[in-house]
Amino acid sequence: MKFLFDSDTWQEIYGSIRKNKIRTLITIIGVLWGIFLLVVLLGAARGMENGFNKLFGNFATNSVFVWTQSTDIPFKGFQKGRRFNLNTNDIEALKSEYSKEIKFLAPRNQTNNLVIHNFKSGNFKVSGDYPVLDKIQKKKLIYGRFLNENDILSNSKVTAISEDMYKQLFDKDVFPIGEYIKINAINYKVIGVYEPSNTIDIDGDTAYIPFTTFRKVYNKANKIDWMMITAHEGTDIAQMEKDILRTLKSLHKVHPDDKRAFGSANLGENIGKITGFLIGMQFLTWFVGLATLIAGVFAIGNILLITVKERTKEIGIRRALGATPKSIRQQVILESVFLTTIAGMLGIVFGALVLFFIDRALGQGPDAVLINPTVNIPIIMIAFVTLVILGTLIGIIPAHMATVVKPIEALREE
Amino acid sequence: MIKIEKLHKSYPIGKEALHVLKGIDLHIKEGEFVSIMGSSGSGKSTLLNIVGLLDEHDKGDYFLNGQLIKNLNEKKAAILRNKFLGFVFQSFNLISYKTALENVALPLYYKGMKRKERLIVAMDYLDKVGLKDWANHLPNELSGGQKQRVAIARALVTKPKVVLADEPTGALDSTTSDAVMDLLKDINNEGMTVFVITHEEEIAAQTSRIVRLKDGVIISDELTKVAKVI
Numbered sequence: 183m184k185f186l187f188d189s190d191t192w193q194e195i196y197g198s199i200r201k202n203k204i205r206t207l208i209t210i211i212g213v214l215w216g217i218f219l220l221v222v223l224l225g226a227a228r229g230m231e232n233g234f235n236k237l238f239g240n241f242a243t244n245s246v247f248v249w250t251q252s253t254d255i256p257f258k259g260f261q262k263g264r265r266f267n268l269n270t271n272d273i274e275a276l277k278s279e280y281s282k283e284i285k286f287l288a289p290r291n292q293t294n295n296l297v298i299h300n301f302k303s304g305n306f307k308v309s310g311d312y313p314v315l316d317k318i319q320k321k322k323l324i325y326g327r328f329l330n331e332n333d334i335l336s337n338s339k340v341t342a343i344s345e346d347m348y349k350q351l352f353d354k355d356v357f358p359i360g361e362y363i364k365i366n367a368i369n370y371k372v373i374g375v376y377e378p379s380n381t382i383d384i385d386g387d388t389a390y391i392p393f394t395t396f397r398k399v400y401n402k403a404n405k406i407d408w409m410m411i412t413a414h415e416g417t418d419i420a421q422m423e424k425d426i427l428r429t430l431k432s433l434h435k436v437h438p439d440d441k442r443a444f445g446s447a448n449l450g451e452n453i454g455k456i457t458g459f460l461i462g463m464q465f466l467t468w469f470v471g472l473a474t475l476i477a478g479v480f481a482i483g484n485i486l487l488i489t490v491k492e493r494t495k496e497i498g499i500r501r502a503l504g505a506t507p508k509s510i511r512q513q514v515i516l517e518s519v520f521l522t523t524i525a526g527m528l529g530i531v532f533g534a535l536v537l538f539f540i541d542r543a544l545g546q547g548p549d550a551v552l553i554n555p556t557v558n559i560p561i562i563m564i565a566f567v568t569l570v571i572l573g574t575l576i577g578i579i580p581a582h583m584a585t586v587v588k589p590i591e592a593l594r595e596e
Numbered sequence: 597m598i599k600i601e602k603l604h605k606s607y608p609i610g611k612e613a614l615h616v617l618k619g620i621d622l623h624i625k626e627g628e629f630v631s632i633m634g635s636s637g638s639g640k641s642t643l644l645n646i647v648g649l650l651d652e653h654d655k656g657d658y659f660l661n662g663q664l665i666k667n668l669n670e671k672k673a674a675i676l677r678n679k680f681l682g683f684v685f686q687s688f689n690l691i692s693y694k695t696a697l698e699n700v701a702l703p704l705y706y707k708g709m710k711r712k713e714r715l716i717v718a719m720d721y722l723d724k725v726g727l728k729d730w731a732n733h734l735p736n737e738l739s740g741g742q743k744q745r746v747a748i749a750r751a752l753v754t755k756p757k758v759v760l761a762d763e764p765t766g767a768l769d770s771t772t773s774d775a776v777m778d779l780l781k782d783i784n785n786e787g788m789t790v791f792v793i794t795h796e797e798e799i800a801a802q803t804s805r806i807v808r809l810k811d812g813v814i815i816s817d818e819l820t821k822v823a824k825v826i
């Protein structure tokens with residue numbers, strides 16, 4: 183290993199590299215391109231993944247939505263086409279039966295109403311909700327707070343509105359918290375203003391009022407329009423959806439095979455598809471990147487082989503002057519390792535630069551396509567070490583070629 | 597210094613074998629200035645390559661500095677070459693991207709000498725061949741005679757026992773040829789064994805002993821006038 187730290191060794195390598203500038207350049211570009219592609223592709227894939235994650239970010243991704251439609255199969259004396267509603271009993275039944283699986287359950291009632299503040303008005307969605315909604319679909323509040331347990335217990339006439347609603351209903355310099363807005367001839371005190379979500383948003387601009395208040399005001403009794411259920415981590419969401427529907431069917435005297443009676447949507451399933459796509463893309467990225475990298479390394483080996491042929495005579499001279507095969511071999515291998523190392527480092531730097539510019543161009547703002555396109559340092563280190571090892575291995579071939587030729591034959595070469 | 601007994605060498609050419617050296621007996625003592633004469637194909641280059649450990653012989657014995665040369669691996673051969681032998685080639689064989697000084701210093705690198713030290717030694721030898729001012733020039737900036745002098749300095753820099761010169765004047769005009777031969781004579785006068793291969797009578801005449809080779813055998817071995825004068 184001593185030769186590695188010998189300035190003479192490097193002097194020799196510098197000499198032969200400096201002499202062959204074009205050769206060196208082409209060699210470096212071969213590997214540089216490989217690792218550059220790997221870095222950029224991995225970074226872009228990561229950016230895309232981050233983009234998707236942000237899209238689903240504020241939404242618990244392991245959620246199921248359930249609502250009722252009309253029955254399709256006559257059952258227990260009921261005609262087909264019967265309409266029915268979910269109710270608060272269902273909630274309790276589900277909560278107790280699936281206590282292990284269900285993390286959050288939000289029953290919801292919604293309607294559209296004209297919302298008035300002073301002389302301004304607009305038609306918006308009004309939603310009766312429990313505070314748990316904030317856990318399933320995170321609300322970022324600009325002012326004030328979201329609904330709380332107390333609002334539910336006391337049937338308070340309070341509401342949290344969206345930023346757009348605030349802008350539409352209030353004058354510019356009016357602070358909304360504590361003001362009253364009128365919905366369906368009833369005054370509600372504004373307790374919070376939330377930011378519009380730039381991710382999946384099924385509510386849009388909604389005035390959230392306590393579930394209990396909604397029930398009273400709109401005379402819903404124990405009926406529920408629909409519910410959102412979030413499962414604990416690690417729960418098989420598709421299975422849970424099936425189980426819940428089965429339970430609900432039996433509670434509502436619906437035929438077990440009735441496919442129309444309940445509507446349901448499973449967010450996890452859709453996200454699974456996208457995750458699968460992302461995994462596929464990552465695999466492709468690795469495949470393309472590594473293949474290019476290997477191609478680059480082979481290019482180095484190839485060029486070194488040509489170089490060795492080209493330098494047969496020089497190697498012959500060196501051997502006549504007393505160079506041992508070992509010293510020749512060391513020099514050729516070290517040249518290969520040196521070139522791959524330099525090329526690898528340059529590739530990483532250029533890749534990082536390109537990712538930086540991608541981030542600048544596409545990664546900013548709420549509509550960003552690629553967010554934080556980055557590559558893990560350990561991954562890069564592994565790629566880099568692999569590169570250097572491959573560089574060494576590929577250097578062995580020309581190094582061996584350089585020493586099998588007898589010095590006399592090498593010298594005869596013109 | 598060099599003792600060769602019943603040396604045979606043949607090269608395979610296809611299925612046939614070309615018998616190049618057919619039993620050479622040669623004894624060269626330390627400090628001799630010997631030339632090997634012969635037309636092309638006489639086997640003189642082969643003889644030099646074997647003496648220079650660049651090639652292996654098939655049969656017979658070869659003693660270099662009293663050491664029997666047999667079954668050398670490349671590593672041992674390289675070390676012996678570096679220690680005992682200095683080469684001067686017809687086509688100079690300088691490394692094109694190294695300066696004159698670096699070329700001269702190269703054998704010392706393989707000897708394991710430190711860079712600073714070897715550059716000083718190399719400069720000494722360049723001075724000896726009168727090229728101190730050209731130390732930092734690349735070979736393609738030197739004339740043929742200068743190149744050969746650099747090559748001679750390189751051959752001498754490790755203080756070898758024997759300098760082997762393969763047609764050292766073959767690529768030079770007569771004036772520079774003489775200068776190169778004078779240099780070799782000087783080296784010989786300092787006590788070094790010099791072994792020249794040539795096909796030119798004038799060159800051979802400047803050495804002290806001429807061995808004539810024909811078809812792989814020695815046909816004559818005689819001292820020249822130069823030797824007799826001494």
